[in-house]
Amino acid sequence: MRDDIKTSCQKRLSRIEGQVRGLSKMVEDNRYCIDIVTQISAVRAALRRVEEEILRDHVAHCVEHAIASGDKADQRQKIAELMDVIGRSDR
Numbered sequence: 001m002r003d004d005i006k007t008s009c010q011k012r013l014s015r016i017e018g019q020v021r022g023l024s025k026m027v028e029d030n031r032y033c034i035d036i037v038t039q040i041s042a043v044r045a046a047l048r049r050v051e052e053e054i055l056r057d058h059v060a061h062c063v064e065h066a067i068a069s070g071d072k073a074d075q076r077q078k079i080a081e082l083m084d085v086i087g088r089s090d091r
Contacts, residue, residue, distance in 0.1 A: 005057045009050050016046045055085070 001009075020043060026036050059082070066078040 001054070001057055002061070005053060009053060012046060012050050012053075016043055016050070019043045019046065055082075058082070 019039065023036065023039050023043065026039065063078045063082060066074040069075075
């Protein structure tokens with residue numbers, strides 16, 4: 001993973017960590033259910049953005065490298081991994 005992507009993801013994940021702590025406090029304080037669900041949705045969206053950033057970097061480097069290498073086995077493996085993870089994220 002490129003350093004700039006790693007830094008960006010770490011910052012985002014730290015914010016998400018704070019959001020999750022806030023969610024825990026909301027539950028502890030018996031806050032209104034819809035407010036809690038709204039915050040859960042925001043956390044999920046933030047995690048999706050981190051996931052997309054990491055996947056974009058993976059395609060730009062790991063998959064691109066496998067294609068440029070000409071190694072058919074490595075190409076198949078990288079594509080299979082990518083398809084598997086994309087398939088899981090849709091569930």
